[in-house]
Amino acid sequence: MEYDIVIIGGGVVGCAVARLLSAYEGSIALIERSTDVAEGASKANSGIVHAGFDAEPGSLKAKLNVEGAGMYEALCAELGVPFARPGALVLAFDEEQRATVEDLYHKGLANGVEGLEIIGRERILELEPNVNPQVVCALWAKTSGLVSPYELTYALADHAVINGVDFLLETEAKDIHKENGTFVVSTTKGDLHARVLVNCAGISSARLHNMLSDTKYEVIARKGEYYLLDHTVAPAFTRTMFQTPGKMGKGILVSPTTHGNLLLGPTAEDVTDDWDTATTAAALRMVSEKARRTWPKENLRTCVTTFAGIRAHEKGGDFIVGPTQGVKGAYEAIGIESPGLSASPAIAQRLVSQILQDNPLKKKVEWKPAYKGPKPFSGMTIQERAEAYAQNPEYGAVICRCEQVTEAEIRDAIRRPLGARTLDAVKRRTRAGMGRCQGGFCSPRVLEILAEELKVDPTQVTKSGGKSYLLVGTLASITGKEDA
Numbered sequence: 342m343e344y345d346i347v348i349i350g351g352g353v354v355g356c357a358v359a360r361l362l363s364a365y366e367g368s369i370a371l372i373e374r375s376t377d378v379a380e381g382a383s384k385a386n387s388g389i390v391h392a393g394f395d396a397e398p399g400s401l402k403a404k405l406n407v408e409g410a411g412m413y414e415a416l417c418a419e420l421g422v423p424f425a426r427p428g429a430l431v432l433a434f435d436e437e438q439r440a441t442v443e444d445l446y447h448k449g450l451a452n453g454v455e456g457l458e459i460i461g462r463e464r465i466l467e468l469e470p471n472v473n474p475q476v477v478c479a480l481w482a483k484t485s486g487l488v489s490p491y492e493l494t495y496a497l498a499d500h501a502v503i504n505g506v507d508f509l510l511e512t513e514a515k516d517i518h519k520e521n522g523t524f525v526v527s528t529t530k531g532d533l534h535a536r537v538l539v540n541c542a543g544i545s546s547a548r549l550h551n552m553l554s555d556t557k558y559e560v561i562a563r564k565g566e567y568y569l570l571d572h573t574v575a576p577a578f579t580r581t582m583f584q585t586p587g588k589m590g591k592g593i594l595v596s597p598t599t600h601g602n603l604l605l606g607p608t609a610e611d612v613t614d615d616w617d618t619a620t621t622a623a624a625l626r627m628v629s630e631k632a633r634r635t636w637p638k639e640n641l642r643t644c645v646t647t648f649a650g651i652r653a654h655e656k657g658g659d660f661i662v663g664p665t666q667g668v669k670g671a672y673e674a675i676g677i678e679s680p681g682l683s684a685s686p687a688i689a690q691r692l693v694s695q696i697l698q699d700n701p702l703k704k705k706v707e708w709k710p711a712y713k714g715p716k717p718f719s720g721m722t723i724q725e726r727a728e729a730y731a732q733n734p735e736y737g738a739v740i741c742r743c744e745q746v747t748e749a750e751i752r753d754a755i756r757r758p759l760g761a762r763t764l765d766a767v768k769r770r771t772r773a774g775m776g777r778c779q780g781g782f783c784s785p786r787v788l789e790i791l792a793e794e795l796k797v798d799p800t801q802v803t804k805s806g807g808k809s810y811l812l813v814g815t816l817a818s819i820t821g822k823e824d825a
């Protein structure tokens with residue numbers, strides 16, 4: 342297959358690049374090794390749109406963080422993705438940490454962050470009564486935001502699909518080389534040829550870069566593990582509660598999510614397996630112990646799940662965003678660890694303007710508007726529910742009781758431009774299976790709907806692609822008895 346542009350990686354960065362490029366003439370493909378987009382770091386992070394006080398002044402991280410964070414209101418409004426700026430506190434518990442807080446304040450000012458203030462114990466406890474009263478002071482970052490990282494990624498991908506980008510899922514780039522000025526990307530599904538290549542492959546980005554360029558990079562997998570608490574109990578905090586950062590990252594936070602859950606974590610541990618997202622008792626114990634410093638009355642009884650994400654930490658420490666050194670036509674985003682979600686709109690803008698500068702493309706006469714999914718049934722008023730039901734009786738069937746997700750929303754998730762193909766893909770698009778019972782009740786029904794919509798046998802439906810089948814066969818096929 343031949344394309345003008347091939348993007349490797351369907352995380353928030355690759356999808357943001359695909360969306361912006363879809364406004365221009367030309368054939369574009371995005372390849373993703375998983376069954377869905379947002380299966381890498383973009384599904385398993387803290388979901389914080391960082392204000393930008395943490396990154397080193399003068400670094401690309403700092404610049405793109407502040408720029409990207411400032412783009413969130415407009416982007417999320419255009420895509421119909423929930424976004425809020427509840428703010429954040431960085432808590433100091435001793436004099437050494439007070440100095441760190443002061444340092445962060447000055448870094449923030451140097452980075453151009455607005456709305457920063459250092460506040461004392463009394464004010465902290467007024468804002469957040471559940472904070473440990475031993476706190477001495479805090480940096481209050483009023484512009485710190487919250488977003489659902491995978492919902493943003495799906496919305497970016499949907500918009501790109503609507504405007505003609507081909508999303509080739511379950512397609513892994515194995516090798517890249519250049520032949521007569523054209524890139525040849527050898528994938529698990531055959532070769533793709535492209536004039537322009539954009540490497541947004543997260544944890545694999547350095548490996549793919551090193552196949553093309555003489556400048557070598559090294560990305561280290563840095564795991565972060567979390568507890569997620571249910572939203573049926575009001576979160577103990579209304580803002581993101583950071584502790585002072587360390588050498589390995591921003592430290593353990595306690596933060597509400599866009600859906601009203603509470604998140605505790607993440608750890609930061611270098612691992613040798615790029616895809617090792619298993620959680621461990623030891624790491625989670627550490628999260629719980631450290632989080633108690635922020636939240637002495639910590640209560641993990643409402644924990645609905647634990648999960649882990651892998652940061653792509655480049656040894657040099659900064660983001661690498663731009664043309665691939667010495668390789669004409671290739672562009673890349675490497676080492677996009679935190680604050681990569683916050684920076685992603687700016688990373689995409691920077692890459693796309695560099696691509697367009699070197700490869701002028703004609704703007705399309707029409708860039709079709711984004712797909713905005715239906716309003717969640719769980720957030721509707723009684724009146725809205727009645728109206729939705731009158732128009733579509735599938736709103737009358739609540740499939741996920743914990744999260745109040747209806748059949749109408751599940752079918753929509755499968756039919757949307759980059760539709761769900763697995764149980765997990767439905768879960769993240771609709772929240773069916775995200776609640777207290779973690780899909781115990783709704784999974785069989787979601788599976789049936791997926792089979793119906795995709796016109797496949799129920800035994801072919803998977804949890805998350807590959808061989809993660811949920812059913813092994815019919816009772817008759819297993820027992821050999823016709824009436825089983």
Ligand SMILES: Cc1cc2nc3c(=O)[nH]c(=O)nc-3n(C[C@H](O)[C@H](O)[C@H](O)COP(=O)(O)OP(=O)(O)OC[C@H]3O[C@@H](n4cnc5c(N)ncnc54)[C@H](O)[C@@H]3O)c2cc1C
Pocket residue numbers: 349350351352353354355372373374375378379380381382383384385386387388389390391512513514515541542543544545546564565566607649650651652653674677678679680681682683684
């Ligand atoms: C624990 C943790 C907490 C974080 N917290 C925050 C936060 O609160 N705020 C913030 O701003 N940032 C945060 N981040 C960082 C943020 O998640 C990342 O910067 C961002 O998601 C990176 O997006 P990406 O598209 O570059 O990478 P990814 O989302 O990893 O996407 C890369 C994609 O490429 C695919 N891929 C890889 N190799 C190949 C191949 N060979 N062929 C085809 N496809 C391939 C992968 O499957 C993946 O889908 C956090 C990260 C972690 C892990």
